Amino acid sequence: MEVAGNPIRVQSLVQDGKTVVVPPQYVQPPETRPQHNNLQKEKKSFHVPILPVIDLSKTSNSISEQLGLACREWGAFHVINHGVPVELLDEMRRVGRSFFEDCTMDQKLSYSCDPNSPASEGYGSRMLVSSNDTVLDWRDYYDHHTLPLSRRNSSHWPHFSSNYREVVAEYSDQMNALAQKLLGLISESLGLPNSCIEEAVGEFYQNITVCYYPPCPQPELTLGLQSHSDMGAITLLIQDDVGGLEVSKDGEWVFVNPLSDAAIFVILADQTEIITNGQYKSAQHRAITNAKNARLSVATFHDPAKMKTISPAFEPRKYRPVRYADYVSSWYTKGPEGKRNIDALLL
Numbered sequence: 432m433e434v435a436g437n438p439i440r441v442q443s444l445v446q447d448g449k450t451v452v453v454p455p456q457y458v459q460p461p462e463t464r465p466q467h468n469n470l471q472k473e474k475k476s477f478h479v480p481i482l483p484v485i486d487l488s489k490t491s492n493s494i495s496e497q498l499g500l501a502c503r504e505w506g507a508f509h510v511i512n513h514g515v516p517v518e519l520l521d522e523m524r525r526v527g528r529s530f531f532e533d534c535t536m537d538q539k540l541s542y543s544c545d546p547n548s549p550a551s552e553g554y555g556s557r558m559l560v561s562s563n564d565t566v567l568d569w570r571d572y573y574d575h576h577t578l579p580l581s582r583r584n585s586s587h588w589p590h591f592s593s594n595y596r597e598v599v600a601e602y603s604d605q606m607n608a609l610a611q612k613l614l615g616l617i618s619e620s621l622g623l624p625n626s627c628i629e630e631a632v633g634e635f636y637q638n639i640t641v642c643y644y645p646p647c648p649q650p651e652l653t654l655g656l657q658s659h660s661d662m663g664a665i666t667l668l669i670q671d672d673v674g675g676l677e678v679s680k681d682g683e684w685v686f687v688n689p690l691s692d693a694a695i696f697v698i699l700a701d702q703t704e705i706i707t708n709g710q711y712k713s714a715q716h717r718a719i720t721n722a723k724n725a726r727l728s729v730a731t732f733h734d735p736a737k738m739k740t741i742s743p744a745f746e747p748r749k750y751r752p753v754r755y756a757d758y759v760s761s762w763y764t765k766g767p768e769g770k771r772n773i774d775a776l777l778l
């Protein structure tokens with residue numbers, strides 16, 4: 432599967448319809464396969480829990496209760512009326528899709544990330560691969576380092592859409608402001624000062640990952656992205672109308688219906704779980720594939736600086752304090768496997 436030291440991209444497997452059987456590296460063991468059988472669909476149709484929707488145009492008092500419930504029960508929710516123009520969300524999706532669909536494979540490969548360094552910037556396909564026997568995700572991606580500004584080197588980014596770099600930069604700034612606002616509201620919903628979680632996290636290290644999930648000939652055998660929780664503080668995600676994101680709730684996988692082009696999906700990540708002392712949980716999530724349509728999502732991660740030590744803001748502490756650099760390196764060494772890394776910090 433290696434081409435001159437560069438792992439194969441999933442998209443190149445499906446071009447020209449040449450792959451009708453998924454290569455063995457992408458086949459999930461039976462226990463992690465998505466349930467595509469009819470029995471499961473029937474079961475689900477009786478009771479389909481729906482992810483909460485928070486309207487940010489409401490007063491913070493009235494948001495607080497809803498937000499608290501969403502963070503306690505799901506660790507994830509949609510936000511609407513958040514103030515980010517829908518035109519910008521649409522442009523972000525458009526330029527992202529254009530990179531994957533309008534460029535040749537050679538052009539895309541000229542932006543390859545470093546295959547030997549986790550979370551390096553650029554075009555890749557193996558972000559969550561921890562060892563040689565990890566089952567591969569049915570996903571390609573482009574990761575941008577966007578904040579702090581000292582990490583942002585937009586001259587390295589693609590420019591096949593003439594405004595690609597401007598769109599990503601503007602999108603980064605808007606997501607940064609929204610993430611700050613949400614962490615403020617989340618702090619208040621726990622009776623903490625507005626700035627509490629933001630100060631505990633410190634200056635945001637922000638990455639924007641455009642995810643591209645090509646159609647998969649055997650979706651019942653694969654995952655677009657394996658089950659994990661995000662390692663930082665808060666993730667903001669937009670997607671197209673294909674859908675594929677699932678969130679785990681009470682041991683069941685719940686499909687996140689794309690709400691509207693204007694909605695943004697919020698995922699609490701592990702450091703927020705630690706700071707809130709487990710009152711709010713990071714959401715375990717994954718992406719499934721489908722046989723018909725390529726799917727695009729854009730995930731914007733807001734993380735602490737590597738040198739920052741994260742500890743609970745409440746006593747008695749339920750989690751051991753952790754230096755974020757140590758958390759990240761254990762995450763990449765062991766692999767995410769659901770929430771094993773955060774669970775390992777429980778006292």
Ligand SMILES: O=C(O)CCC(=O)C(=O)O
Pocket residue numbers: 640642656661668670675676716717718728730
């Ligand atoms: O594509 C999605 O919906 C999920 C992406 C995601 O969870 C991630 O990149 O961490």
Ligand SMILES: [Fe+2]
Pocket residue numbers: 659660661716730
């Ligand atoms: Fe994620």
